Amino acid sequence: MSHASAPALPPPDFEVASAHPEAAWLRQAAAARDWAAIRNYVDGLPAGTDRSFAVRQLGEVKGVEEWLRPLVEAQPHDVLALTVLGAREVNIGWEIRTSYAAEHVSREQFAGLHAHLRQAEQLLIRATALDPAFDAAWCERITTAMGLQLGQNEARRRYEQLAKHHPHHLTAQARLLQQLCPKWSGSWDAAHGFARECAAVAPEGAPNAGLVAEAHFEHWYALKGAERDAYLRQPHVRTELAQAADRSVFHPGFQRAYGWVSVTGCFAALFSLMGDLPRAAACFRLLGNLAGEYPWDYFGNAAQSYIRHRDAALARG
Template identity: 75%
Template structure:
């Protein structure tokens, strides 16, 4: 077992429970089928909390679908159970599809994805009808809208319904941002405009500035060859990244809400790629050794290796 020396930082930690210890408890409660405690916990969260995060944790637990169906058989109007089961169906569908590019996904895999997404959609429509302010159900309906290819207008309608109750909902904003990218039928103009709208609409220190970094990363990844090399050299791209970071990840009031590790990671990666190592180093220091799979997995092969490479370079010179 090799131990990190005093001079070399520890390896990146991709375990989400390291950033948010309540994840461990949620997983244990779901495995133990302790619905009373789960419901009390979610009901007790402050109103502005992103409940989609906790629902997502529950939806990752294998077998949770079985006892959610039992709860709904007894209580068909249980909004939380509808939302957890709907979210679980989305994940089962995506596991069948896999993360492979569309041309590598078989007809059977697409059929499996769509069958589970249609089941999810029915559950989540019921959840949002019973509780129109449910951020977790609306956010998941942005994923089903994307997977079922319901189009830009329907995705925006769903986002607007959520935003009426939760105006700076980072995970919902991230899902709509994906939908607005060309790979899901949108355009770069629409995606960049939405990211900027979220940045300027949110209070300083909010996560929403991370969307500016995410859309620049998406745009850069979509390019090839010389175009890719030149993209991050553009003055306006660098200026937008600095402005967004100073309103979010590098702001003194930056809030460590659900998603903060992703936001710091996107800025750390982009400042590394643009050669702004002082700002990259500030983001890495804020992270400690916490990491999320993205953006690092997009930087070629192994996410941990990409993280360490860029972190070591930034901390050595920044």
């Protein structure tokens, strides 16, 4: 039988709700301004749930700020409302700034970003004062620390406040990892060190060891030309990635917690890039056709790069 007759694989699905259906419900509730339903949902989440996921879905809904601002004025002690509005202000600021490198961002865009981040910061400071254990508020404050350039120590301090109550918080760890990279005035030693630390203490089967892959991916991406291939050929990089995958995505008890799609995608991309097609194929099989924006949008066209790497891996891995 020829390979030509094999059915074409479905295109990658970047819709968050395909992996986590509650995302669609949350966005609908926000669009319908049904605060009571949103409150009940978030309050009812099991202890230890990464509530940043829900807050992020709500904070991405256009116009949600129009009814949240009066709500927060009327109920200044509603920690969830303060946090969602804070997340929304962060998003509005980042939309103004755009994701371009700093040299392509105008002074007006930076001013717009900083104005919204300062508004977010006021809301989030109040939220963490009212409830120091509310993970999603601290998580947003890691982002505001980065955008307002409050420095590595302040970002770490905020992460540590969150980690007291939530020691394996993947969203917060991933946000701090970005800040620890050189592009945000960190260093590769700091980034890799933090990723290894998170991986070492996380439970087996948790997605946190994926931070090791994220740090290597960021490091690879920051290099140019032949340096990239040389980086991925280093034996310690290969060993570390294989071990991190065994602790997380390839572990029999792998938890498909929030963030698992990006974690698996990051391993898939790296194993593909280093020519380890059996491991890359195993990652793509785990994903089915699910995809996260990260890491695929780093390659330019996210869907095309996913398909190219997946098809090569599955053909030979």
